[in-house]
Amino acid sequence: MNLIYLASLLVAIACMLLIDARFRLFFWRDAVAAIAVTAVGVVFLLVWDIAGIGLGIFLRGEGVIASGILLAPELPIEEPVFLVFLVLCTMVLYTGARRILEHRRANEDRRTSARRGTGGES
Template sequence: MGFVYLAALLAGIGCMLLLDHRFRLFFWHDAKAAAIVTAVGLVFLLGWDLAGIGLGIFLRGEGAIATGILLAPELPLEEPVFLLFLVLCTMVLYTGTRRILERRVQTQVAPGSSERERENA
């Protein structure tokens, strides 16, 4: 049972990438920008975790579903994988929501309106 959590995280990442691929939201929309955003987000969140660990705020809990492998004191192997999932999930949700809202605005503009009215909408 030691790899259940890691397997679930990897499955979640796979699902996010499948959604991304299907709707061309993040990596399949602009791979270079997505890689930069993902790397910056991951580094920021890992830094945040390490600062919390250093201050004694974040502690590793014992769990039967975790691997028990530590990358650093109080930093389990699953943590960077979870943070990667968090960044991917956030960006897929953000880009998907943005696309939905943009299409909603486009459909609310009357079909017979002028080009200027469409631009101001």
């Protein structure tokens, strides 16, 4: 049994949580909402995966770095862990991008106000 992929996913989740903690973007901004969003996202994606497996669209590939532990036919234990990472990464990127855009907009508004206040109009 090889746990490289599972361990890598857990390290990646830990890294995303460190970024989140540093900038207070998702879990460290509102833990209850973040837990709800993560749970809903993971459940939705797992249902999607299960439907794909049931239709024969998604198949588990044999990987030398995978654990080989299955939660269900064609559903390795790494899949829900990957989905947690996917949702977490998406939300950290989204909230980070939103914060950057809000910061830029506020700076533009300050510059515009400063120009108007100093008689810079023609």
